[in-house]
Amino acid sequence: MDMHLMKAQPSDIERAALDAVEALEIPGVSGAELRRSLVLPALHALNDAVGWITPGGLEELCERLDIAPAVAYGVASFYGLFSTQPLPGVAVHVCDDVVCATLGSETLCQEIEEALGPEGSPPDGVAATWFRSPCLGQCDRGPAALVAVAGSDPPCRSHAPAEPAGLLGAVRVAVSSRETHGVAGPVPARREVAPVAGSVIPGAAELTSEAWPPAAGPAGTASPAAGPAGTGPPAAGPPVARIIARVGRVDPGSLDSYRAQGGYAALRRAVWLGPGGVLAELERSRLLGRGGAAFPTGAKWAAVAREPARPHFVVANADESEPGTFKDRLLMEGDPFALVEALTIAGYATGSELGFVYVRGEYPLATARLEDAIGQARARGLLGGDVGGHGFAFDIHVRRGAGAYVCGEETALFNSIEGFRGEPRNKPPYPTTVGLFDKPTAVNNVETLCNVLQVIALGAEAYADIGTQTSSGTRLFCVSGAVSRPGVYEEPFGVTVAEVIDHAGGTSDGQAPRAVLLGGAAGAFIGPEDLDQRLSFESARHAGLSLGSGALIVFGHDADLPSALVRIARFFRDESCGQCVPCRVGTVRQHELLERLAQGAPLGSSEADLVRLDEIAAVMRDASICGLGQAAASAAGSALARLGVFDGGST
Amino acid sequence: MIVEAQPAPQPPLRPPHPRIPEPPRRVQxxxxxxxxxxxxxxxxxxxxxxxxxxxxxxxxxxxxxxxxxxxxxxxxxxxxxxxxxxxxxxxxxxxxxxxxxxxxxxxxSRRMVLELLMSSVDVSRAPDLLAYAERYHARSDAFGARTPYGEPGSRDLARPGQSRSVPAGAAAAIVGPVKVDNELYVRDYERCILCYRCVEACGEDAQNTFAIAVAGRGFDARISTELAVSLPESACVYCGNCVAVCPTGALMAASEYSMREAGTWDESRQSATETICTYCGVGCPLVLHVQDSRIVKATSPVDSPVTHGNLCIKGRFGFEFVQALPGGR
CATH class of the missing domain: 3.10.20.740 (Ubiquitin-like (UB roll))
Structure with missing residues (x-):
């Protein structure tokens, strides 16, 4: 390849930002492949430093990593949190997704627009801009916003619940701080800014706020009994908190606190069992993956372990982006060492020396806590050349996503880590044989990994006794929308939808809900007559549903379902990677059709439009490359079939 | 000079050489x-x-x-x-x-794929696609009138994950403008079905130049140079291998494009003549497409073991001298 560069010069800040990108050692990966794997961290470095990716910065990146500018541009322009167009140094991403929409995000957007001008184009003299954003994973305390401040550390921070005055206050602080320090200057980290911004509301955000221990209130005293992690007193119900047992009780910044609460006991037992013993234990536990596909974790790990090709990799999929889902954020913010320990066990059992955690870019606090936990584990010899003196090597790299839902698809996630566009690969081959860097890879959801600790600590039989015959263990449900106490609820499999809603304090208006969206945007709606639906993999499958990500979005009796359907359709349209025709164009046509139906202005007749919708659903489900396209029509289809939305024209 | 295709010559006598082992039998x-x-x-x-x-x-x-x-x-x-x-x-x-x-x-699924493509791009120069559309009874207007999705040129600036709206009753369609920024070929992305062929030909599969890649996301995914700069500012070497693999006429040699726009392109009046490129010693097979005694296009057979259909700028575009003799032809 001949390098043909653009002759644009980077600034000193950009040079320094690229200097700071950590060179990596990845077993079995070298040369161009290794350099390429730095593309995403390098793009982050540039975008974090100046707020967008300038031609000069991009050029410098290309020269250092020996990558063609067109290719690097293709990657940079793929992610929603990056900009290849000039932007001021402060960018506000306001969630207007299904849940936040019911919590006042539209008012927030209007006020922000009044202050900062149209999305992405600030008027003269305004040094900040804003964008509408898909779900930010703060649905238990929306409306949510994410404020990215160039040159600050951390590069962005969450505001939830965000109200206009507080959010704009934070923006003003960030802007003036950038001005005081010169455009290049450091911006105070959140600890100083947050109180001024008024963004930390006592109570709701206790457990996951940056201060530890939480000042007062429920966090320290909350019983783990089926209570929402982080909010209010525990509700009635069986005490089943296992996965989130430590959340709110352990200091997420202290390895000692983690160990004092049983941390690293599972690793000791795993080493006592040996890799084969761990695999056998997992298979006997019948643990199924919590990311949505419900694949047996034991079988997945065993498949990787027996692959002759080396090296092997393990990956924690923490790109939690399904609208209405925030359990992995809670786990990483509240109990980060658990993920570190679980991934270490995964590495031990599958014969991998390196693990990656791919955290969505919208989770700055989870990322910081995880990085801190990994640093502490490394310093104490629990990661590195001889883990805990047990005679095996394992380390973990954290990779930040950059605003792309599709990167939660496992093969898209590999491409993203490898420095390519986050486009899913065709399967087969499956990741257990050809995964990250084309090597055998075990990729698991955060919640699944945290369950592994339970399996090892309790023993397979005791673990399998929890839940139902087919669905062993407990499940984290993210309850949001029209309930009194939104939050993460840990329940044994087999619980009913109504029971979960009860545990969350019932509907906020006390009336029966209009509908519940189970599994997030890629999930399906159920109506008020189906609230006795049992939540286990087998019962859900039997009813033509899927537990998906564990999201349970409750729509009140007066909810505007057509608008919710249009928003979900826009979500898929915005998040489609654009690779395959069924999804790239199908999601657009689906959005257009639903908009028309919601406005009562069908193209021909509503009947004809509904037939078209069905056909689009069929081609997306049948012919899309990955799960994003295959599930993109699921919510709308279920709303039409089960709830009769649009029956007799628009509703 | 144009050399008419010859029958394959007899294999010449070769010096004795070690026996090449037979390829392993392939499993059926x-x-x-x-x-x-x-x-x-x-x-x-x-x-x-x-x-x-x-x-x-x-x-x-x-x-x-x-x-x-x-x-x-x-x-x-x-x-x-x-x-x-x-x-x-x-x-x-x-x-x-x-x-x-x-x-x-x-x-x-096949009909829907075709209808989705026809609802979003101009497929009038995609003969294969049109034939499939007929076979699967795909309609071009199944989703309403194709309506420009944004202002001309706006696609190059589109932010990932930020969709815009089109008027009700319309189907968002890819909008140009036609990119004419060099003398050799024209890029009309209103015809692009994003099949990735040109990207592959420019990059790993043939030319190893990587002047173009897919940029953006979703419906705004597009074939682009870095920051959408013009081809002369990019790494493009004008081999035209992207043009050769384009199935929809989105990429087209400038000569063919202007003849088509002028209505003078007529494949029924064209003949194809096989020859060997005269520029260097590689010996790339060429097919010269001739209309009214003038070369209007040069290609190479896809099944040629020498080129696999690829050429360089000289073989692909350097034929004008043949018909620029003093006094004309």
């Missing part, structure tokens, strides 16, 4: 397609197997000289035991596989 895999049994080499794709049975499977992004990317999804088939349909162009056959290429599901 047997499968069933539309109720017919067929055995093909291990590693073949379902598409290969279909073709060996004479089953005409539509393809758009697949090309014989490129790695399959399976993005257009028009070649999907039904495979027993598989939840979703399977792209035949890239899925290797396996023993005992049972394939259906003409089931209701397959026909619906």
């Amino acid at each position: 895999v047997s499968l069933q397609i539309d109720g017919r049994h067929v055995a093909v080499d291990e590693g073949s794709t379902i598409l290969d197997a279909c073709r060996s049975l004479g089953i005409d499977t539509p393809t758009l992004c697949w090309a014989p000289n490129l790695t399959p990317v399976n993005v257009c999804r028009v070649c999907v088939v039904e495979v027993e035991g598989s939840r979703a349909l399977v792209p035949s162009c890239s899925r290797p056959v396996s023993d005992g596989m049972v394939v259906f290429t003409d089931s209701e599901r397959v026909r619906l």
